[in-house]
Amino acid sequence: xxxxxxxxxxxxxxxxxxxxxxxxxxxxxxxxxxxxxxxxxxxxxxxxxxxxxxxxxxxxxxxxxxxxxxxxxxxxxxxxxxxxxxxxxxxxxxxxxxxxxxxxxxxxxxxxxxxxxxxxxxxxxxxxxxxxxxxxxxxxxxxxxxxxxxxxxxxxxxxxxxxxxxxxxxxxxxxxxxxxxxxxxxxxxxxxxxxxxxxxxxxxxxxxxxxxxxxxxxxxxxxxxxxxxxxxxxxxxxxxxxxxxxxxxxxxxxxxxxxxxxxxxxxx
Numbered sequence: 359x360x361x362x363x364x365x366x367x368x369x370x371x372x373x374x375x376x377x378x379x380x381x382x383x384x385x386x387x388x389x390x391x392x393x394x395x396x397x398x399x400x401x402x403x404x405x406x407x408x409x410x411x412x413x414x415x416x417x418x419x420x421x422x423x424x425x426x427x428x429x430x431x432x433x434x435x436x437x438x439x440x441x442x443x444x445x446x447x448x449x450x451x452x453x454x455x456x457x458x459x460x461x462x463x464x465x466x467x468x469x470x471x472x473x474x475x476x477x478x479x480x481x482x483x484x485x486x487x488x489x490x491x492x493x494x495x496x497x498x499x500x501x502x503x504x505x506x507x508x509x510x511x512x513x514x515x516x517x518x519x520x521x522x523x524x525x526x527x528x529x530x531x532x533x534x535x536x537x538x539x540x541x542x543x544x545x546x547x548x549x550x551x552x553x554x555x556x557x558x559x560x561x562x563x564x565x566x567x568x569x570x571x572x573x574x575x576x577x578x579x580x581x582x583x584x585x586x587x588x589x590x591x592x593x594x595x596x597x598x599x600x601x602x603x604x605x606x607x608x609x610x611x612x613x614x615x616x617x618x619x620x621x622x623x624x625x626x
Contacts, residue, residue: 369405370522370529371587377529379518379586381593381604385449387521388485389528393476400521401481402449408607410446412569414439415611418487419565441478445471448481489609490616491517491532511581512539514616516609533585535613537576539620544575548618569607576610577602579617 368387371380384405391398417435448471450464462470471478514535522529540548551571556563580602583593588601 368520368523369518370520370524370531371590372524373587373592377522377531379531379533379583381583381586381588381601386485387523388481389519389521390451390477390481390484393480397453399451399453401451401485403444403481403486404447404449405604406443406447406486406606408569408573410443411607412573414443415569415608416566437475437479440482441475444478444481444486487608489516489518489606489612491515492519510539511536512617512620514613516583516612531585533583535580535609536582536584537613537617538579538581540575540579540614540617544579545618547571547575548614569611572614573607573610576614580605580610580613 367383367385369380369383369385370377371383372378385402386405387400387402389398390401417437417439420434445468448468451467452461454462454467454470456462456466514537516533516535518531518533520529520531521527548571551568553566554563555566581595581598583601583605586593586601586605588597588604591597593601
């Protein structure tokens with residue numbers, strides 16, 4: 359039936375020869391390009407607990423700051439906590455060598471990361487935080503949008519780019535989250551969980567979110583994930599208790615956000 363390795367620690371498993379996301383894994387290996395785009399490192403990160411992201415994820419969102427009475431700048435908040443998260447979960451990377459041609463050990467790699475904070479941020483933004491399809495607006499498919507009526511579920515495409523030690527290559531995994539269509543009550547809970555804060559004294563506008571509420575919405579409404587497995591078994595409603603707690607919080611936030619957009623479109 360499958361050549362999935364149930365005890366694999368890597369986030370890529372193979373089901374009938376095809377790559378799928380293994381939610382039982384405790385390691386994700388991300389292909390991350392250097393800032394000059396000349397090289398690529400394969401960065402191994404330990405799976406994270408939800409609280410590790412919730413405590414700083416607001417900082418990933420842009421902040422607007424008044425510059426003059428007619429101009430506003432959009433700034434990225436300080437990423438110190440983001441970098442700490444990466445360093446706390448970093449294991450090692452491959453694809454780099456020292457000047458003598460030898461491979462640096464984990465301690466030297468960690469030292470290099472501490473001296474290159476921009477690359478540390480890229481590990482998060484290009485790897486951990488990239489869970490949706492990479493299609494850019496200028497790559498959107500031609501034609502007309504398809505409006506779907508009725509039905510009780512919504513399909514949310516995901517996308518993960520990971521490195522497979524088993525096949526020594528990069529794999530693009532495209533699971534599909536199948537979630538109950540959100541109600542207006544769900545939408546109200548989501549809207550209340552996200553607050554836009556305006557600090558008139560500092561001239562700043564920024565966002566704060568109750569990620570617990572958003573995670574609970576996902577946990578209660580998500581039914582299955584096509585293209586993902588838990589201990590070699592597809593992630594279905596019957597074994598949801600096993601896989602829902604292993605699905606990282608960032609995909610959960612993305613799934614609910616996409617589902618809420620669907621509610622907005624329906625009522626536009």
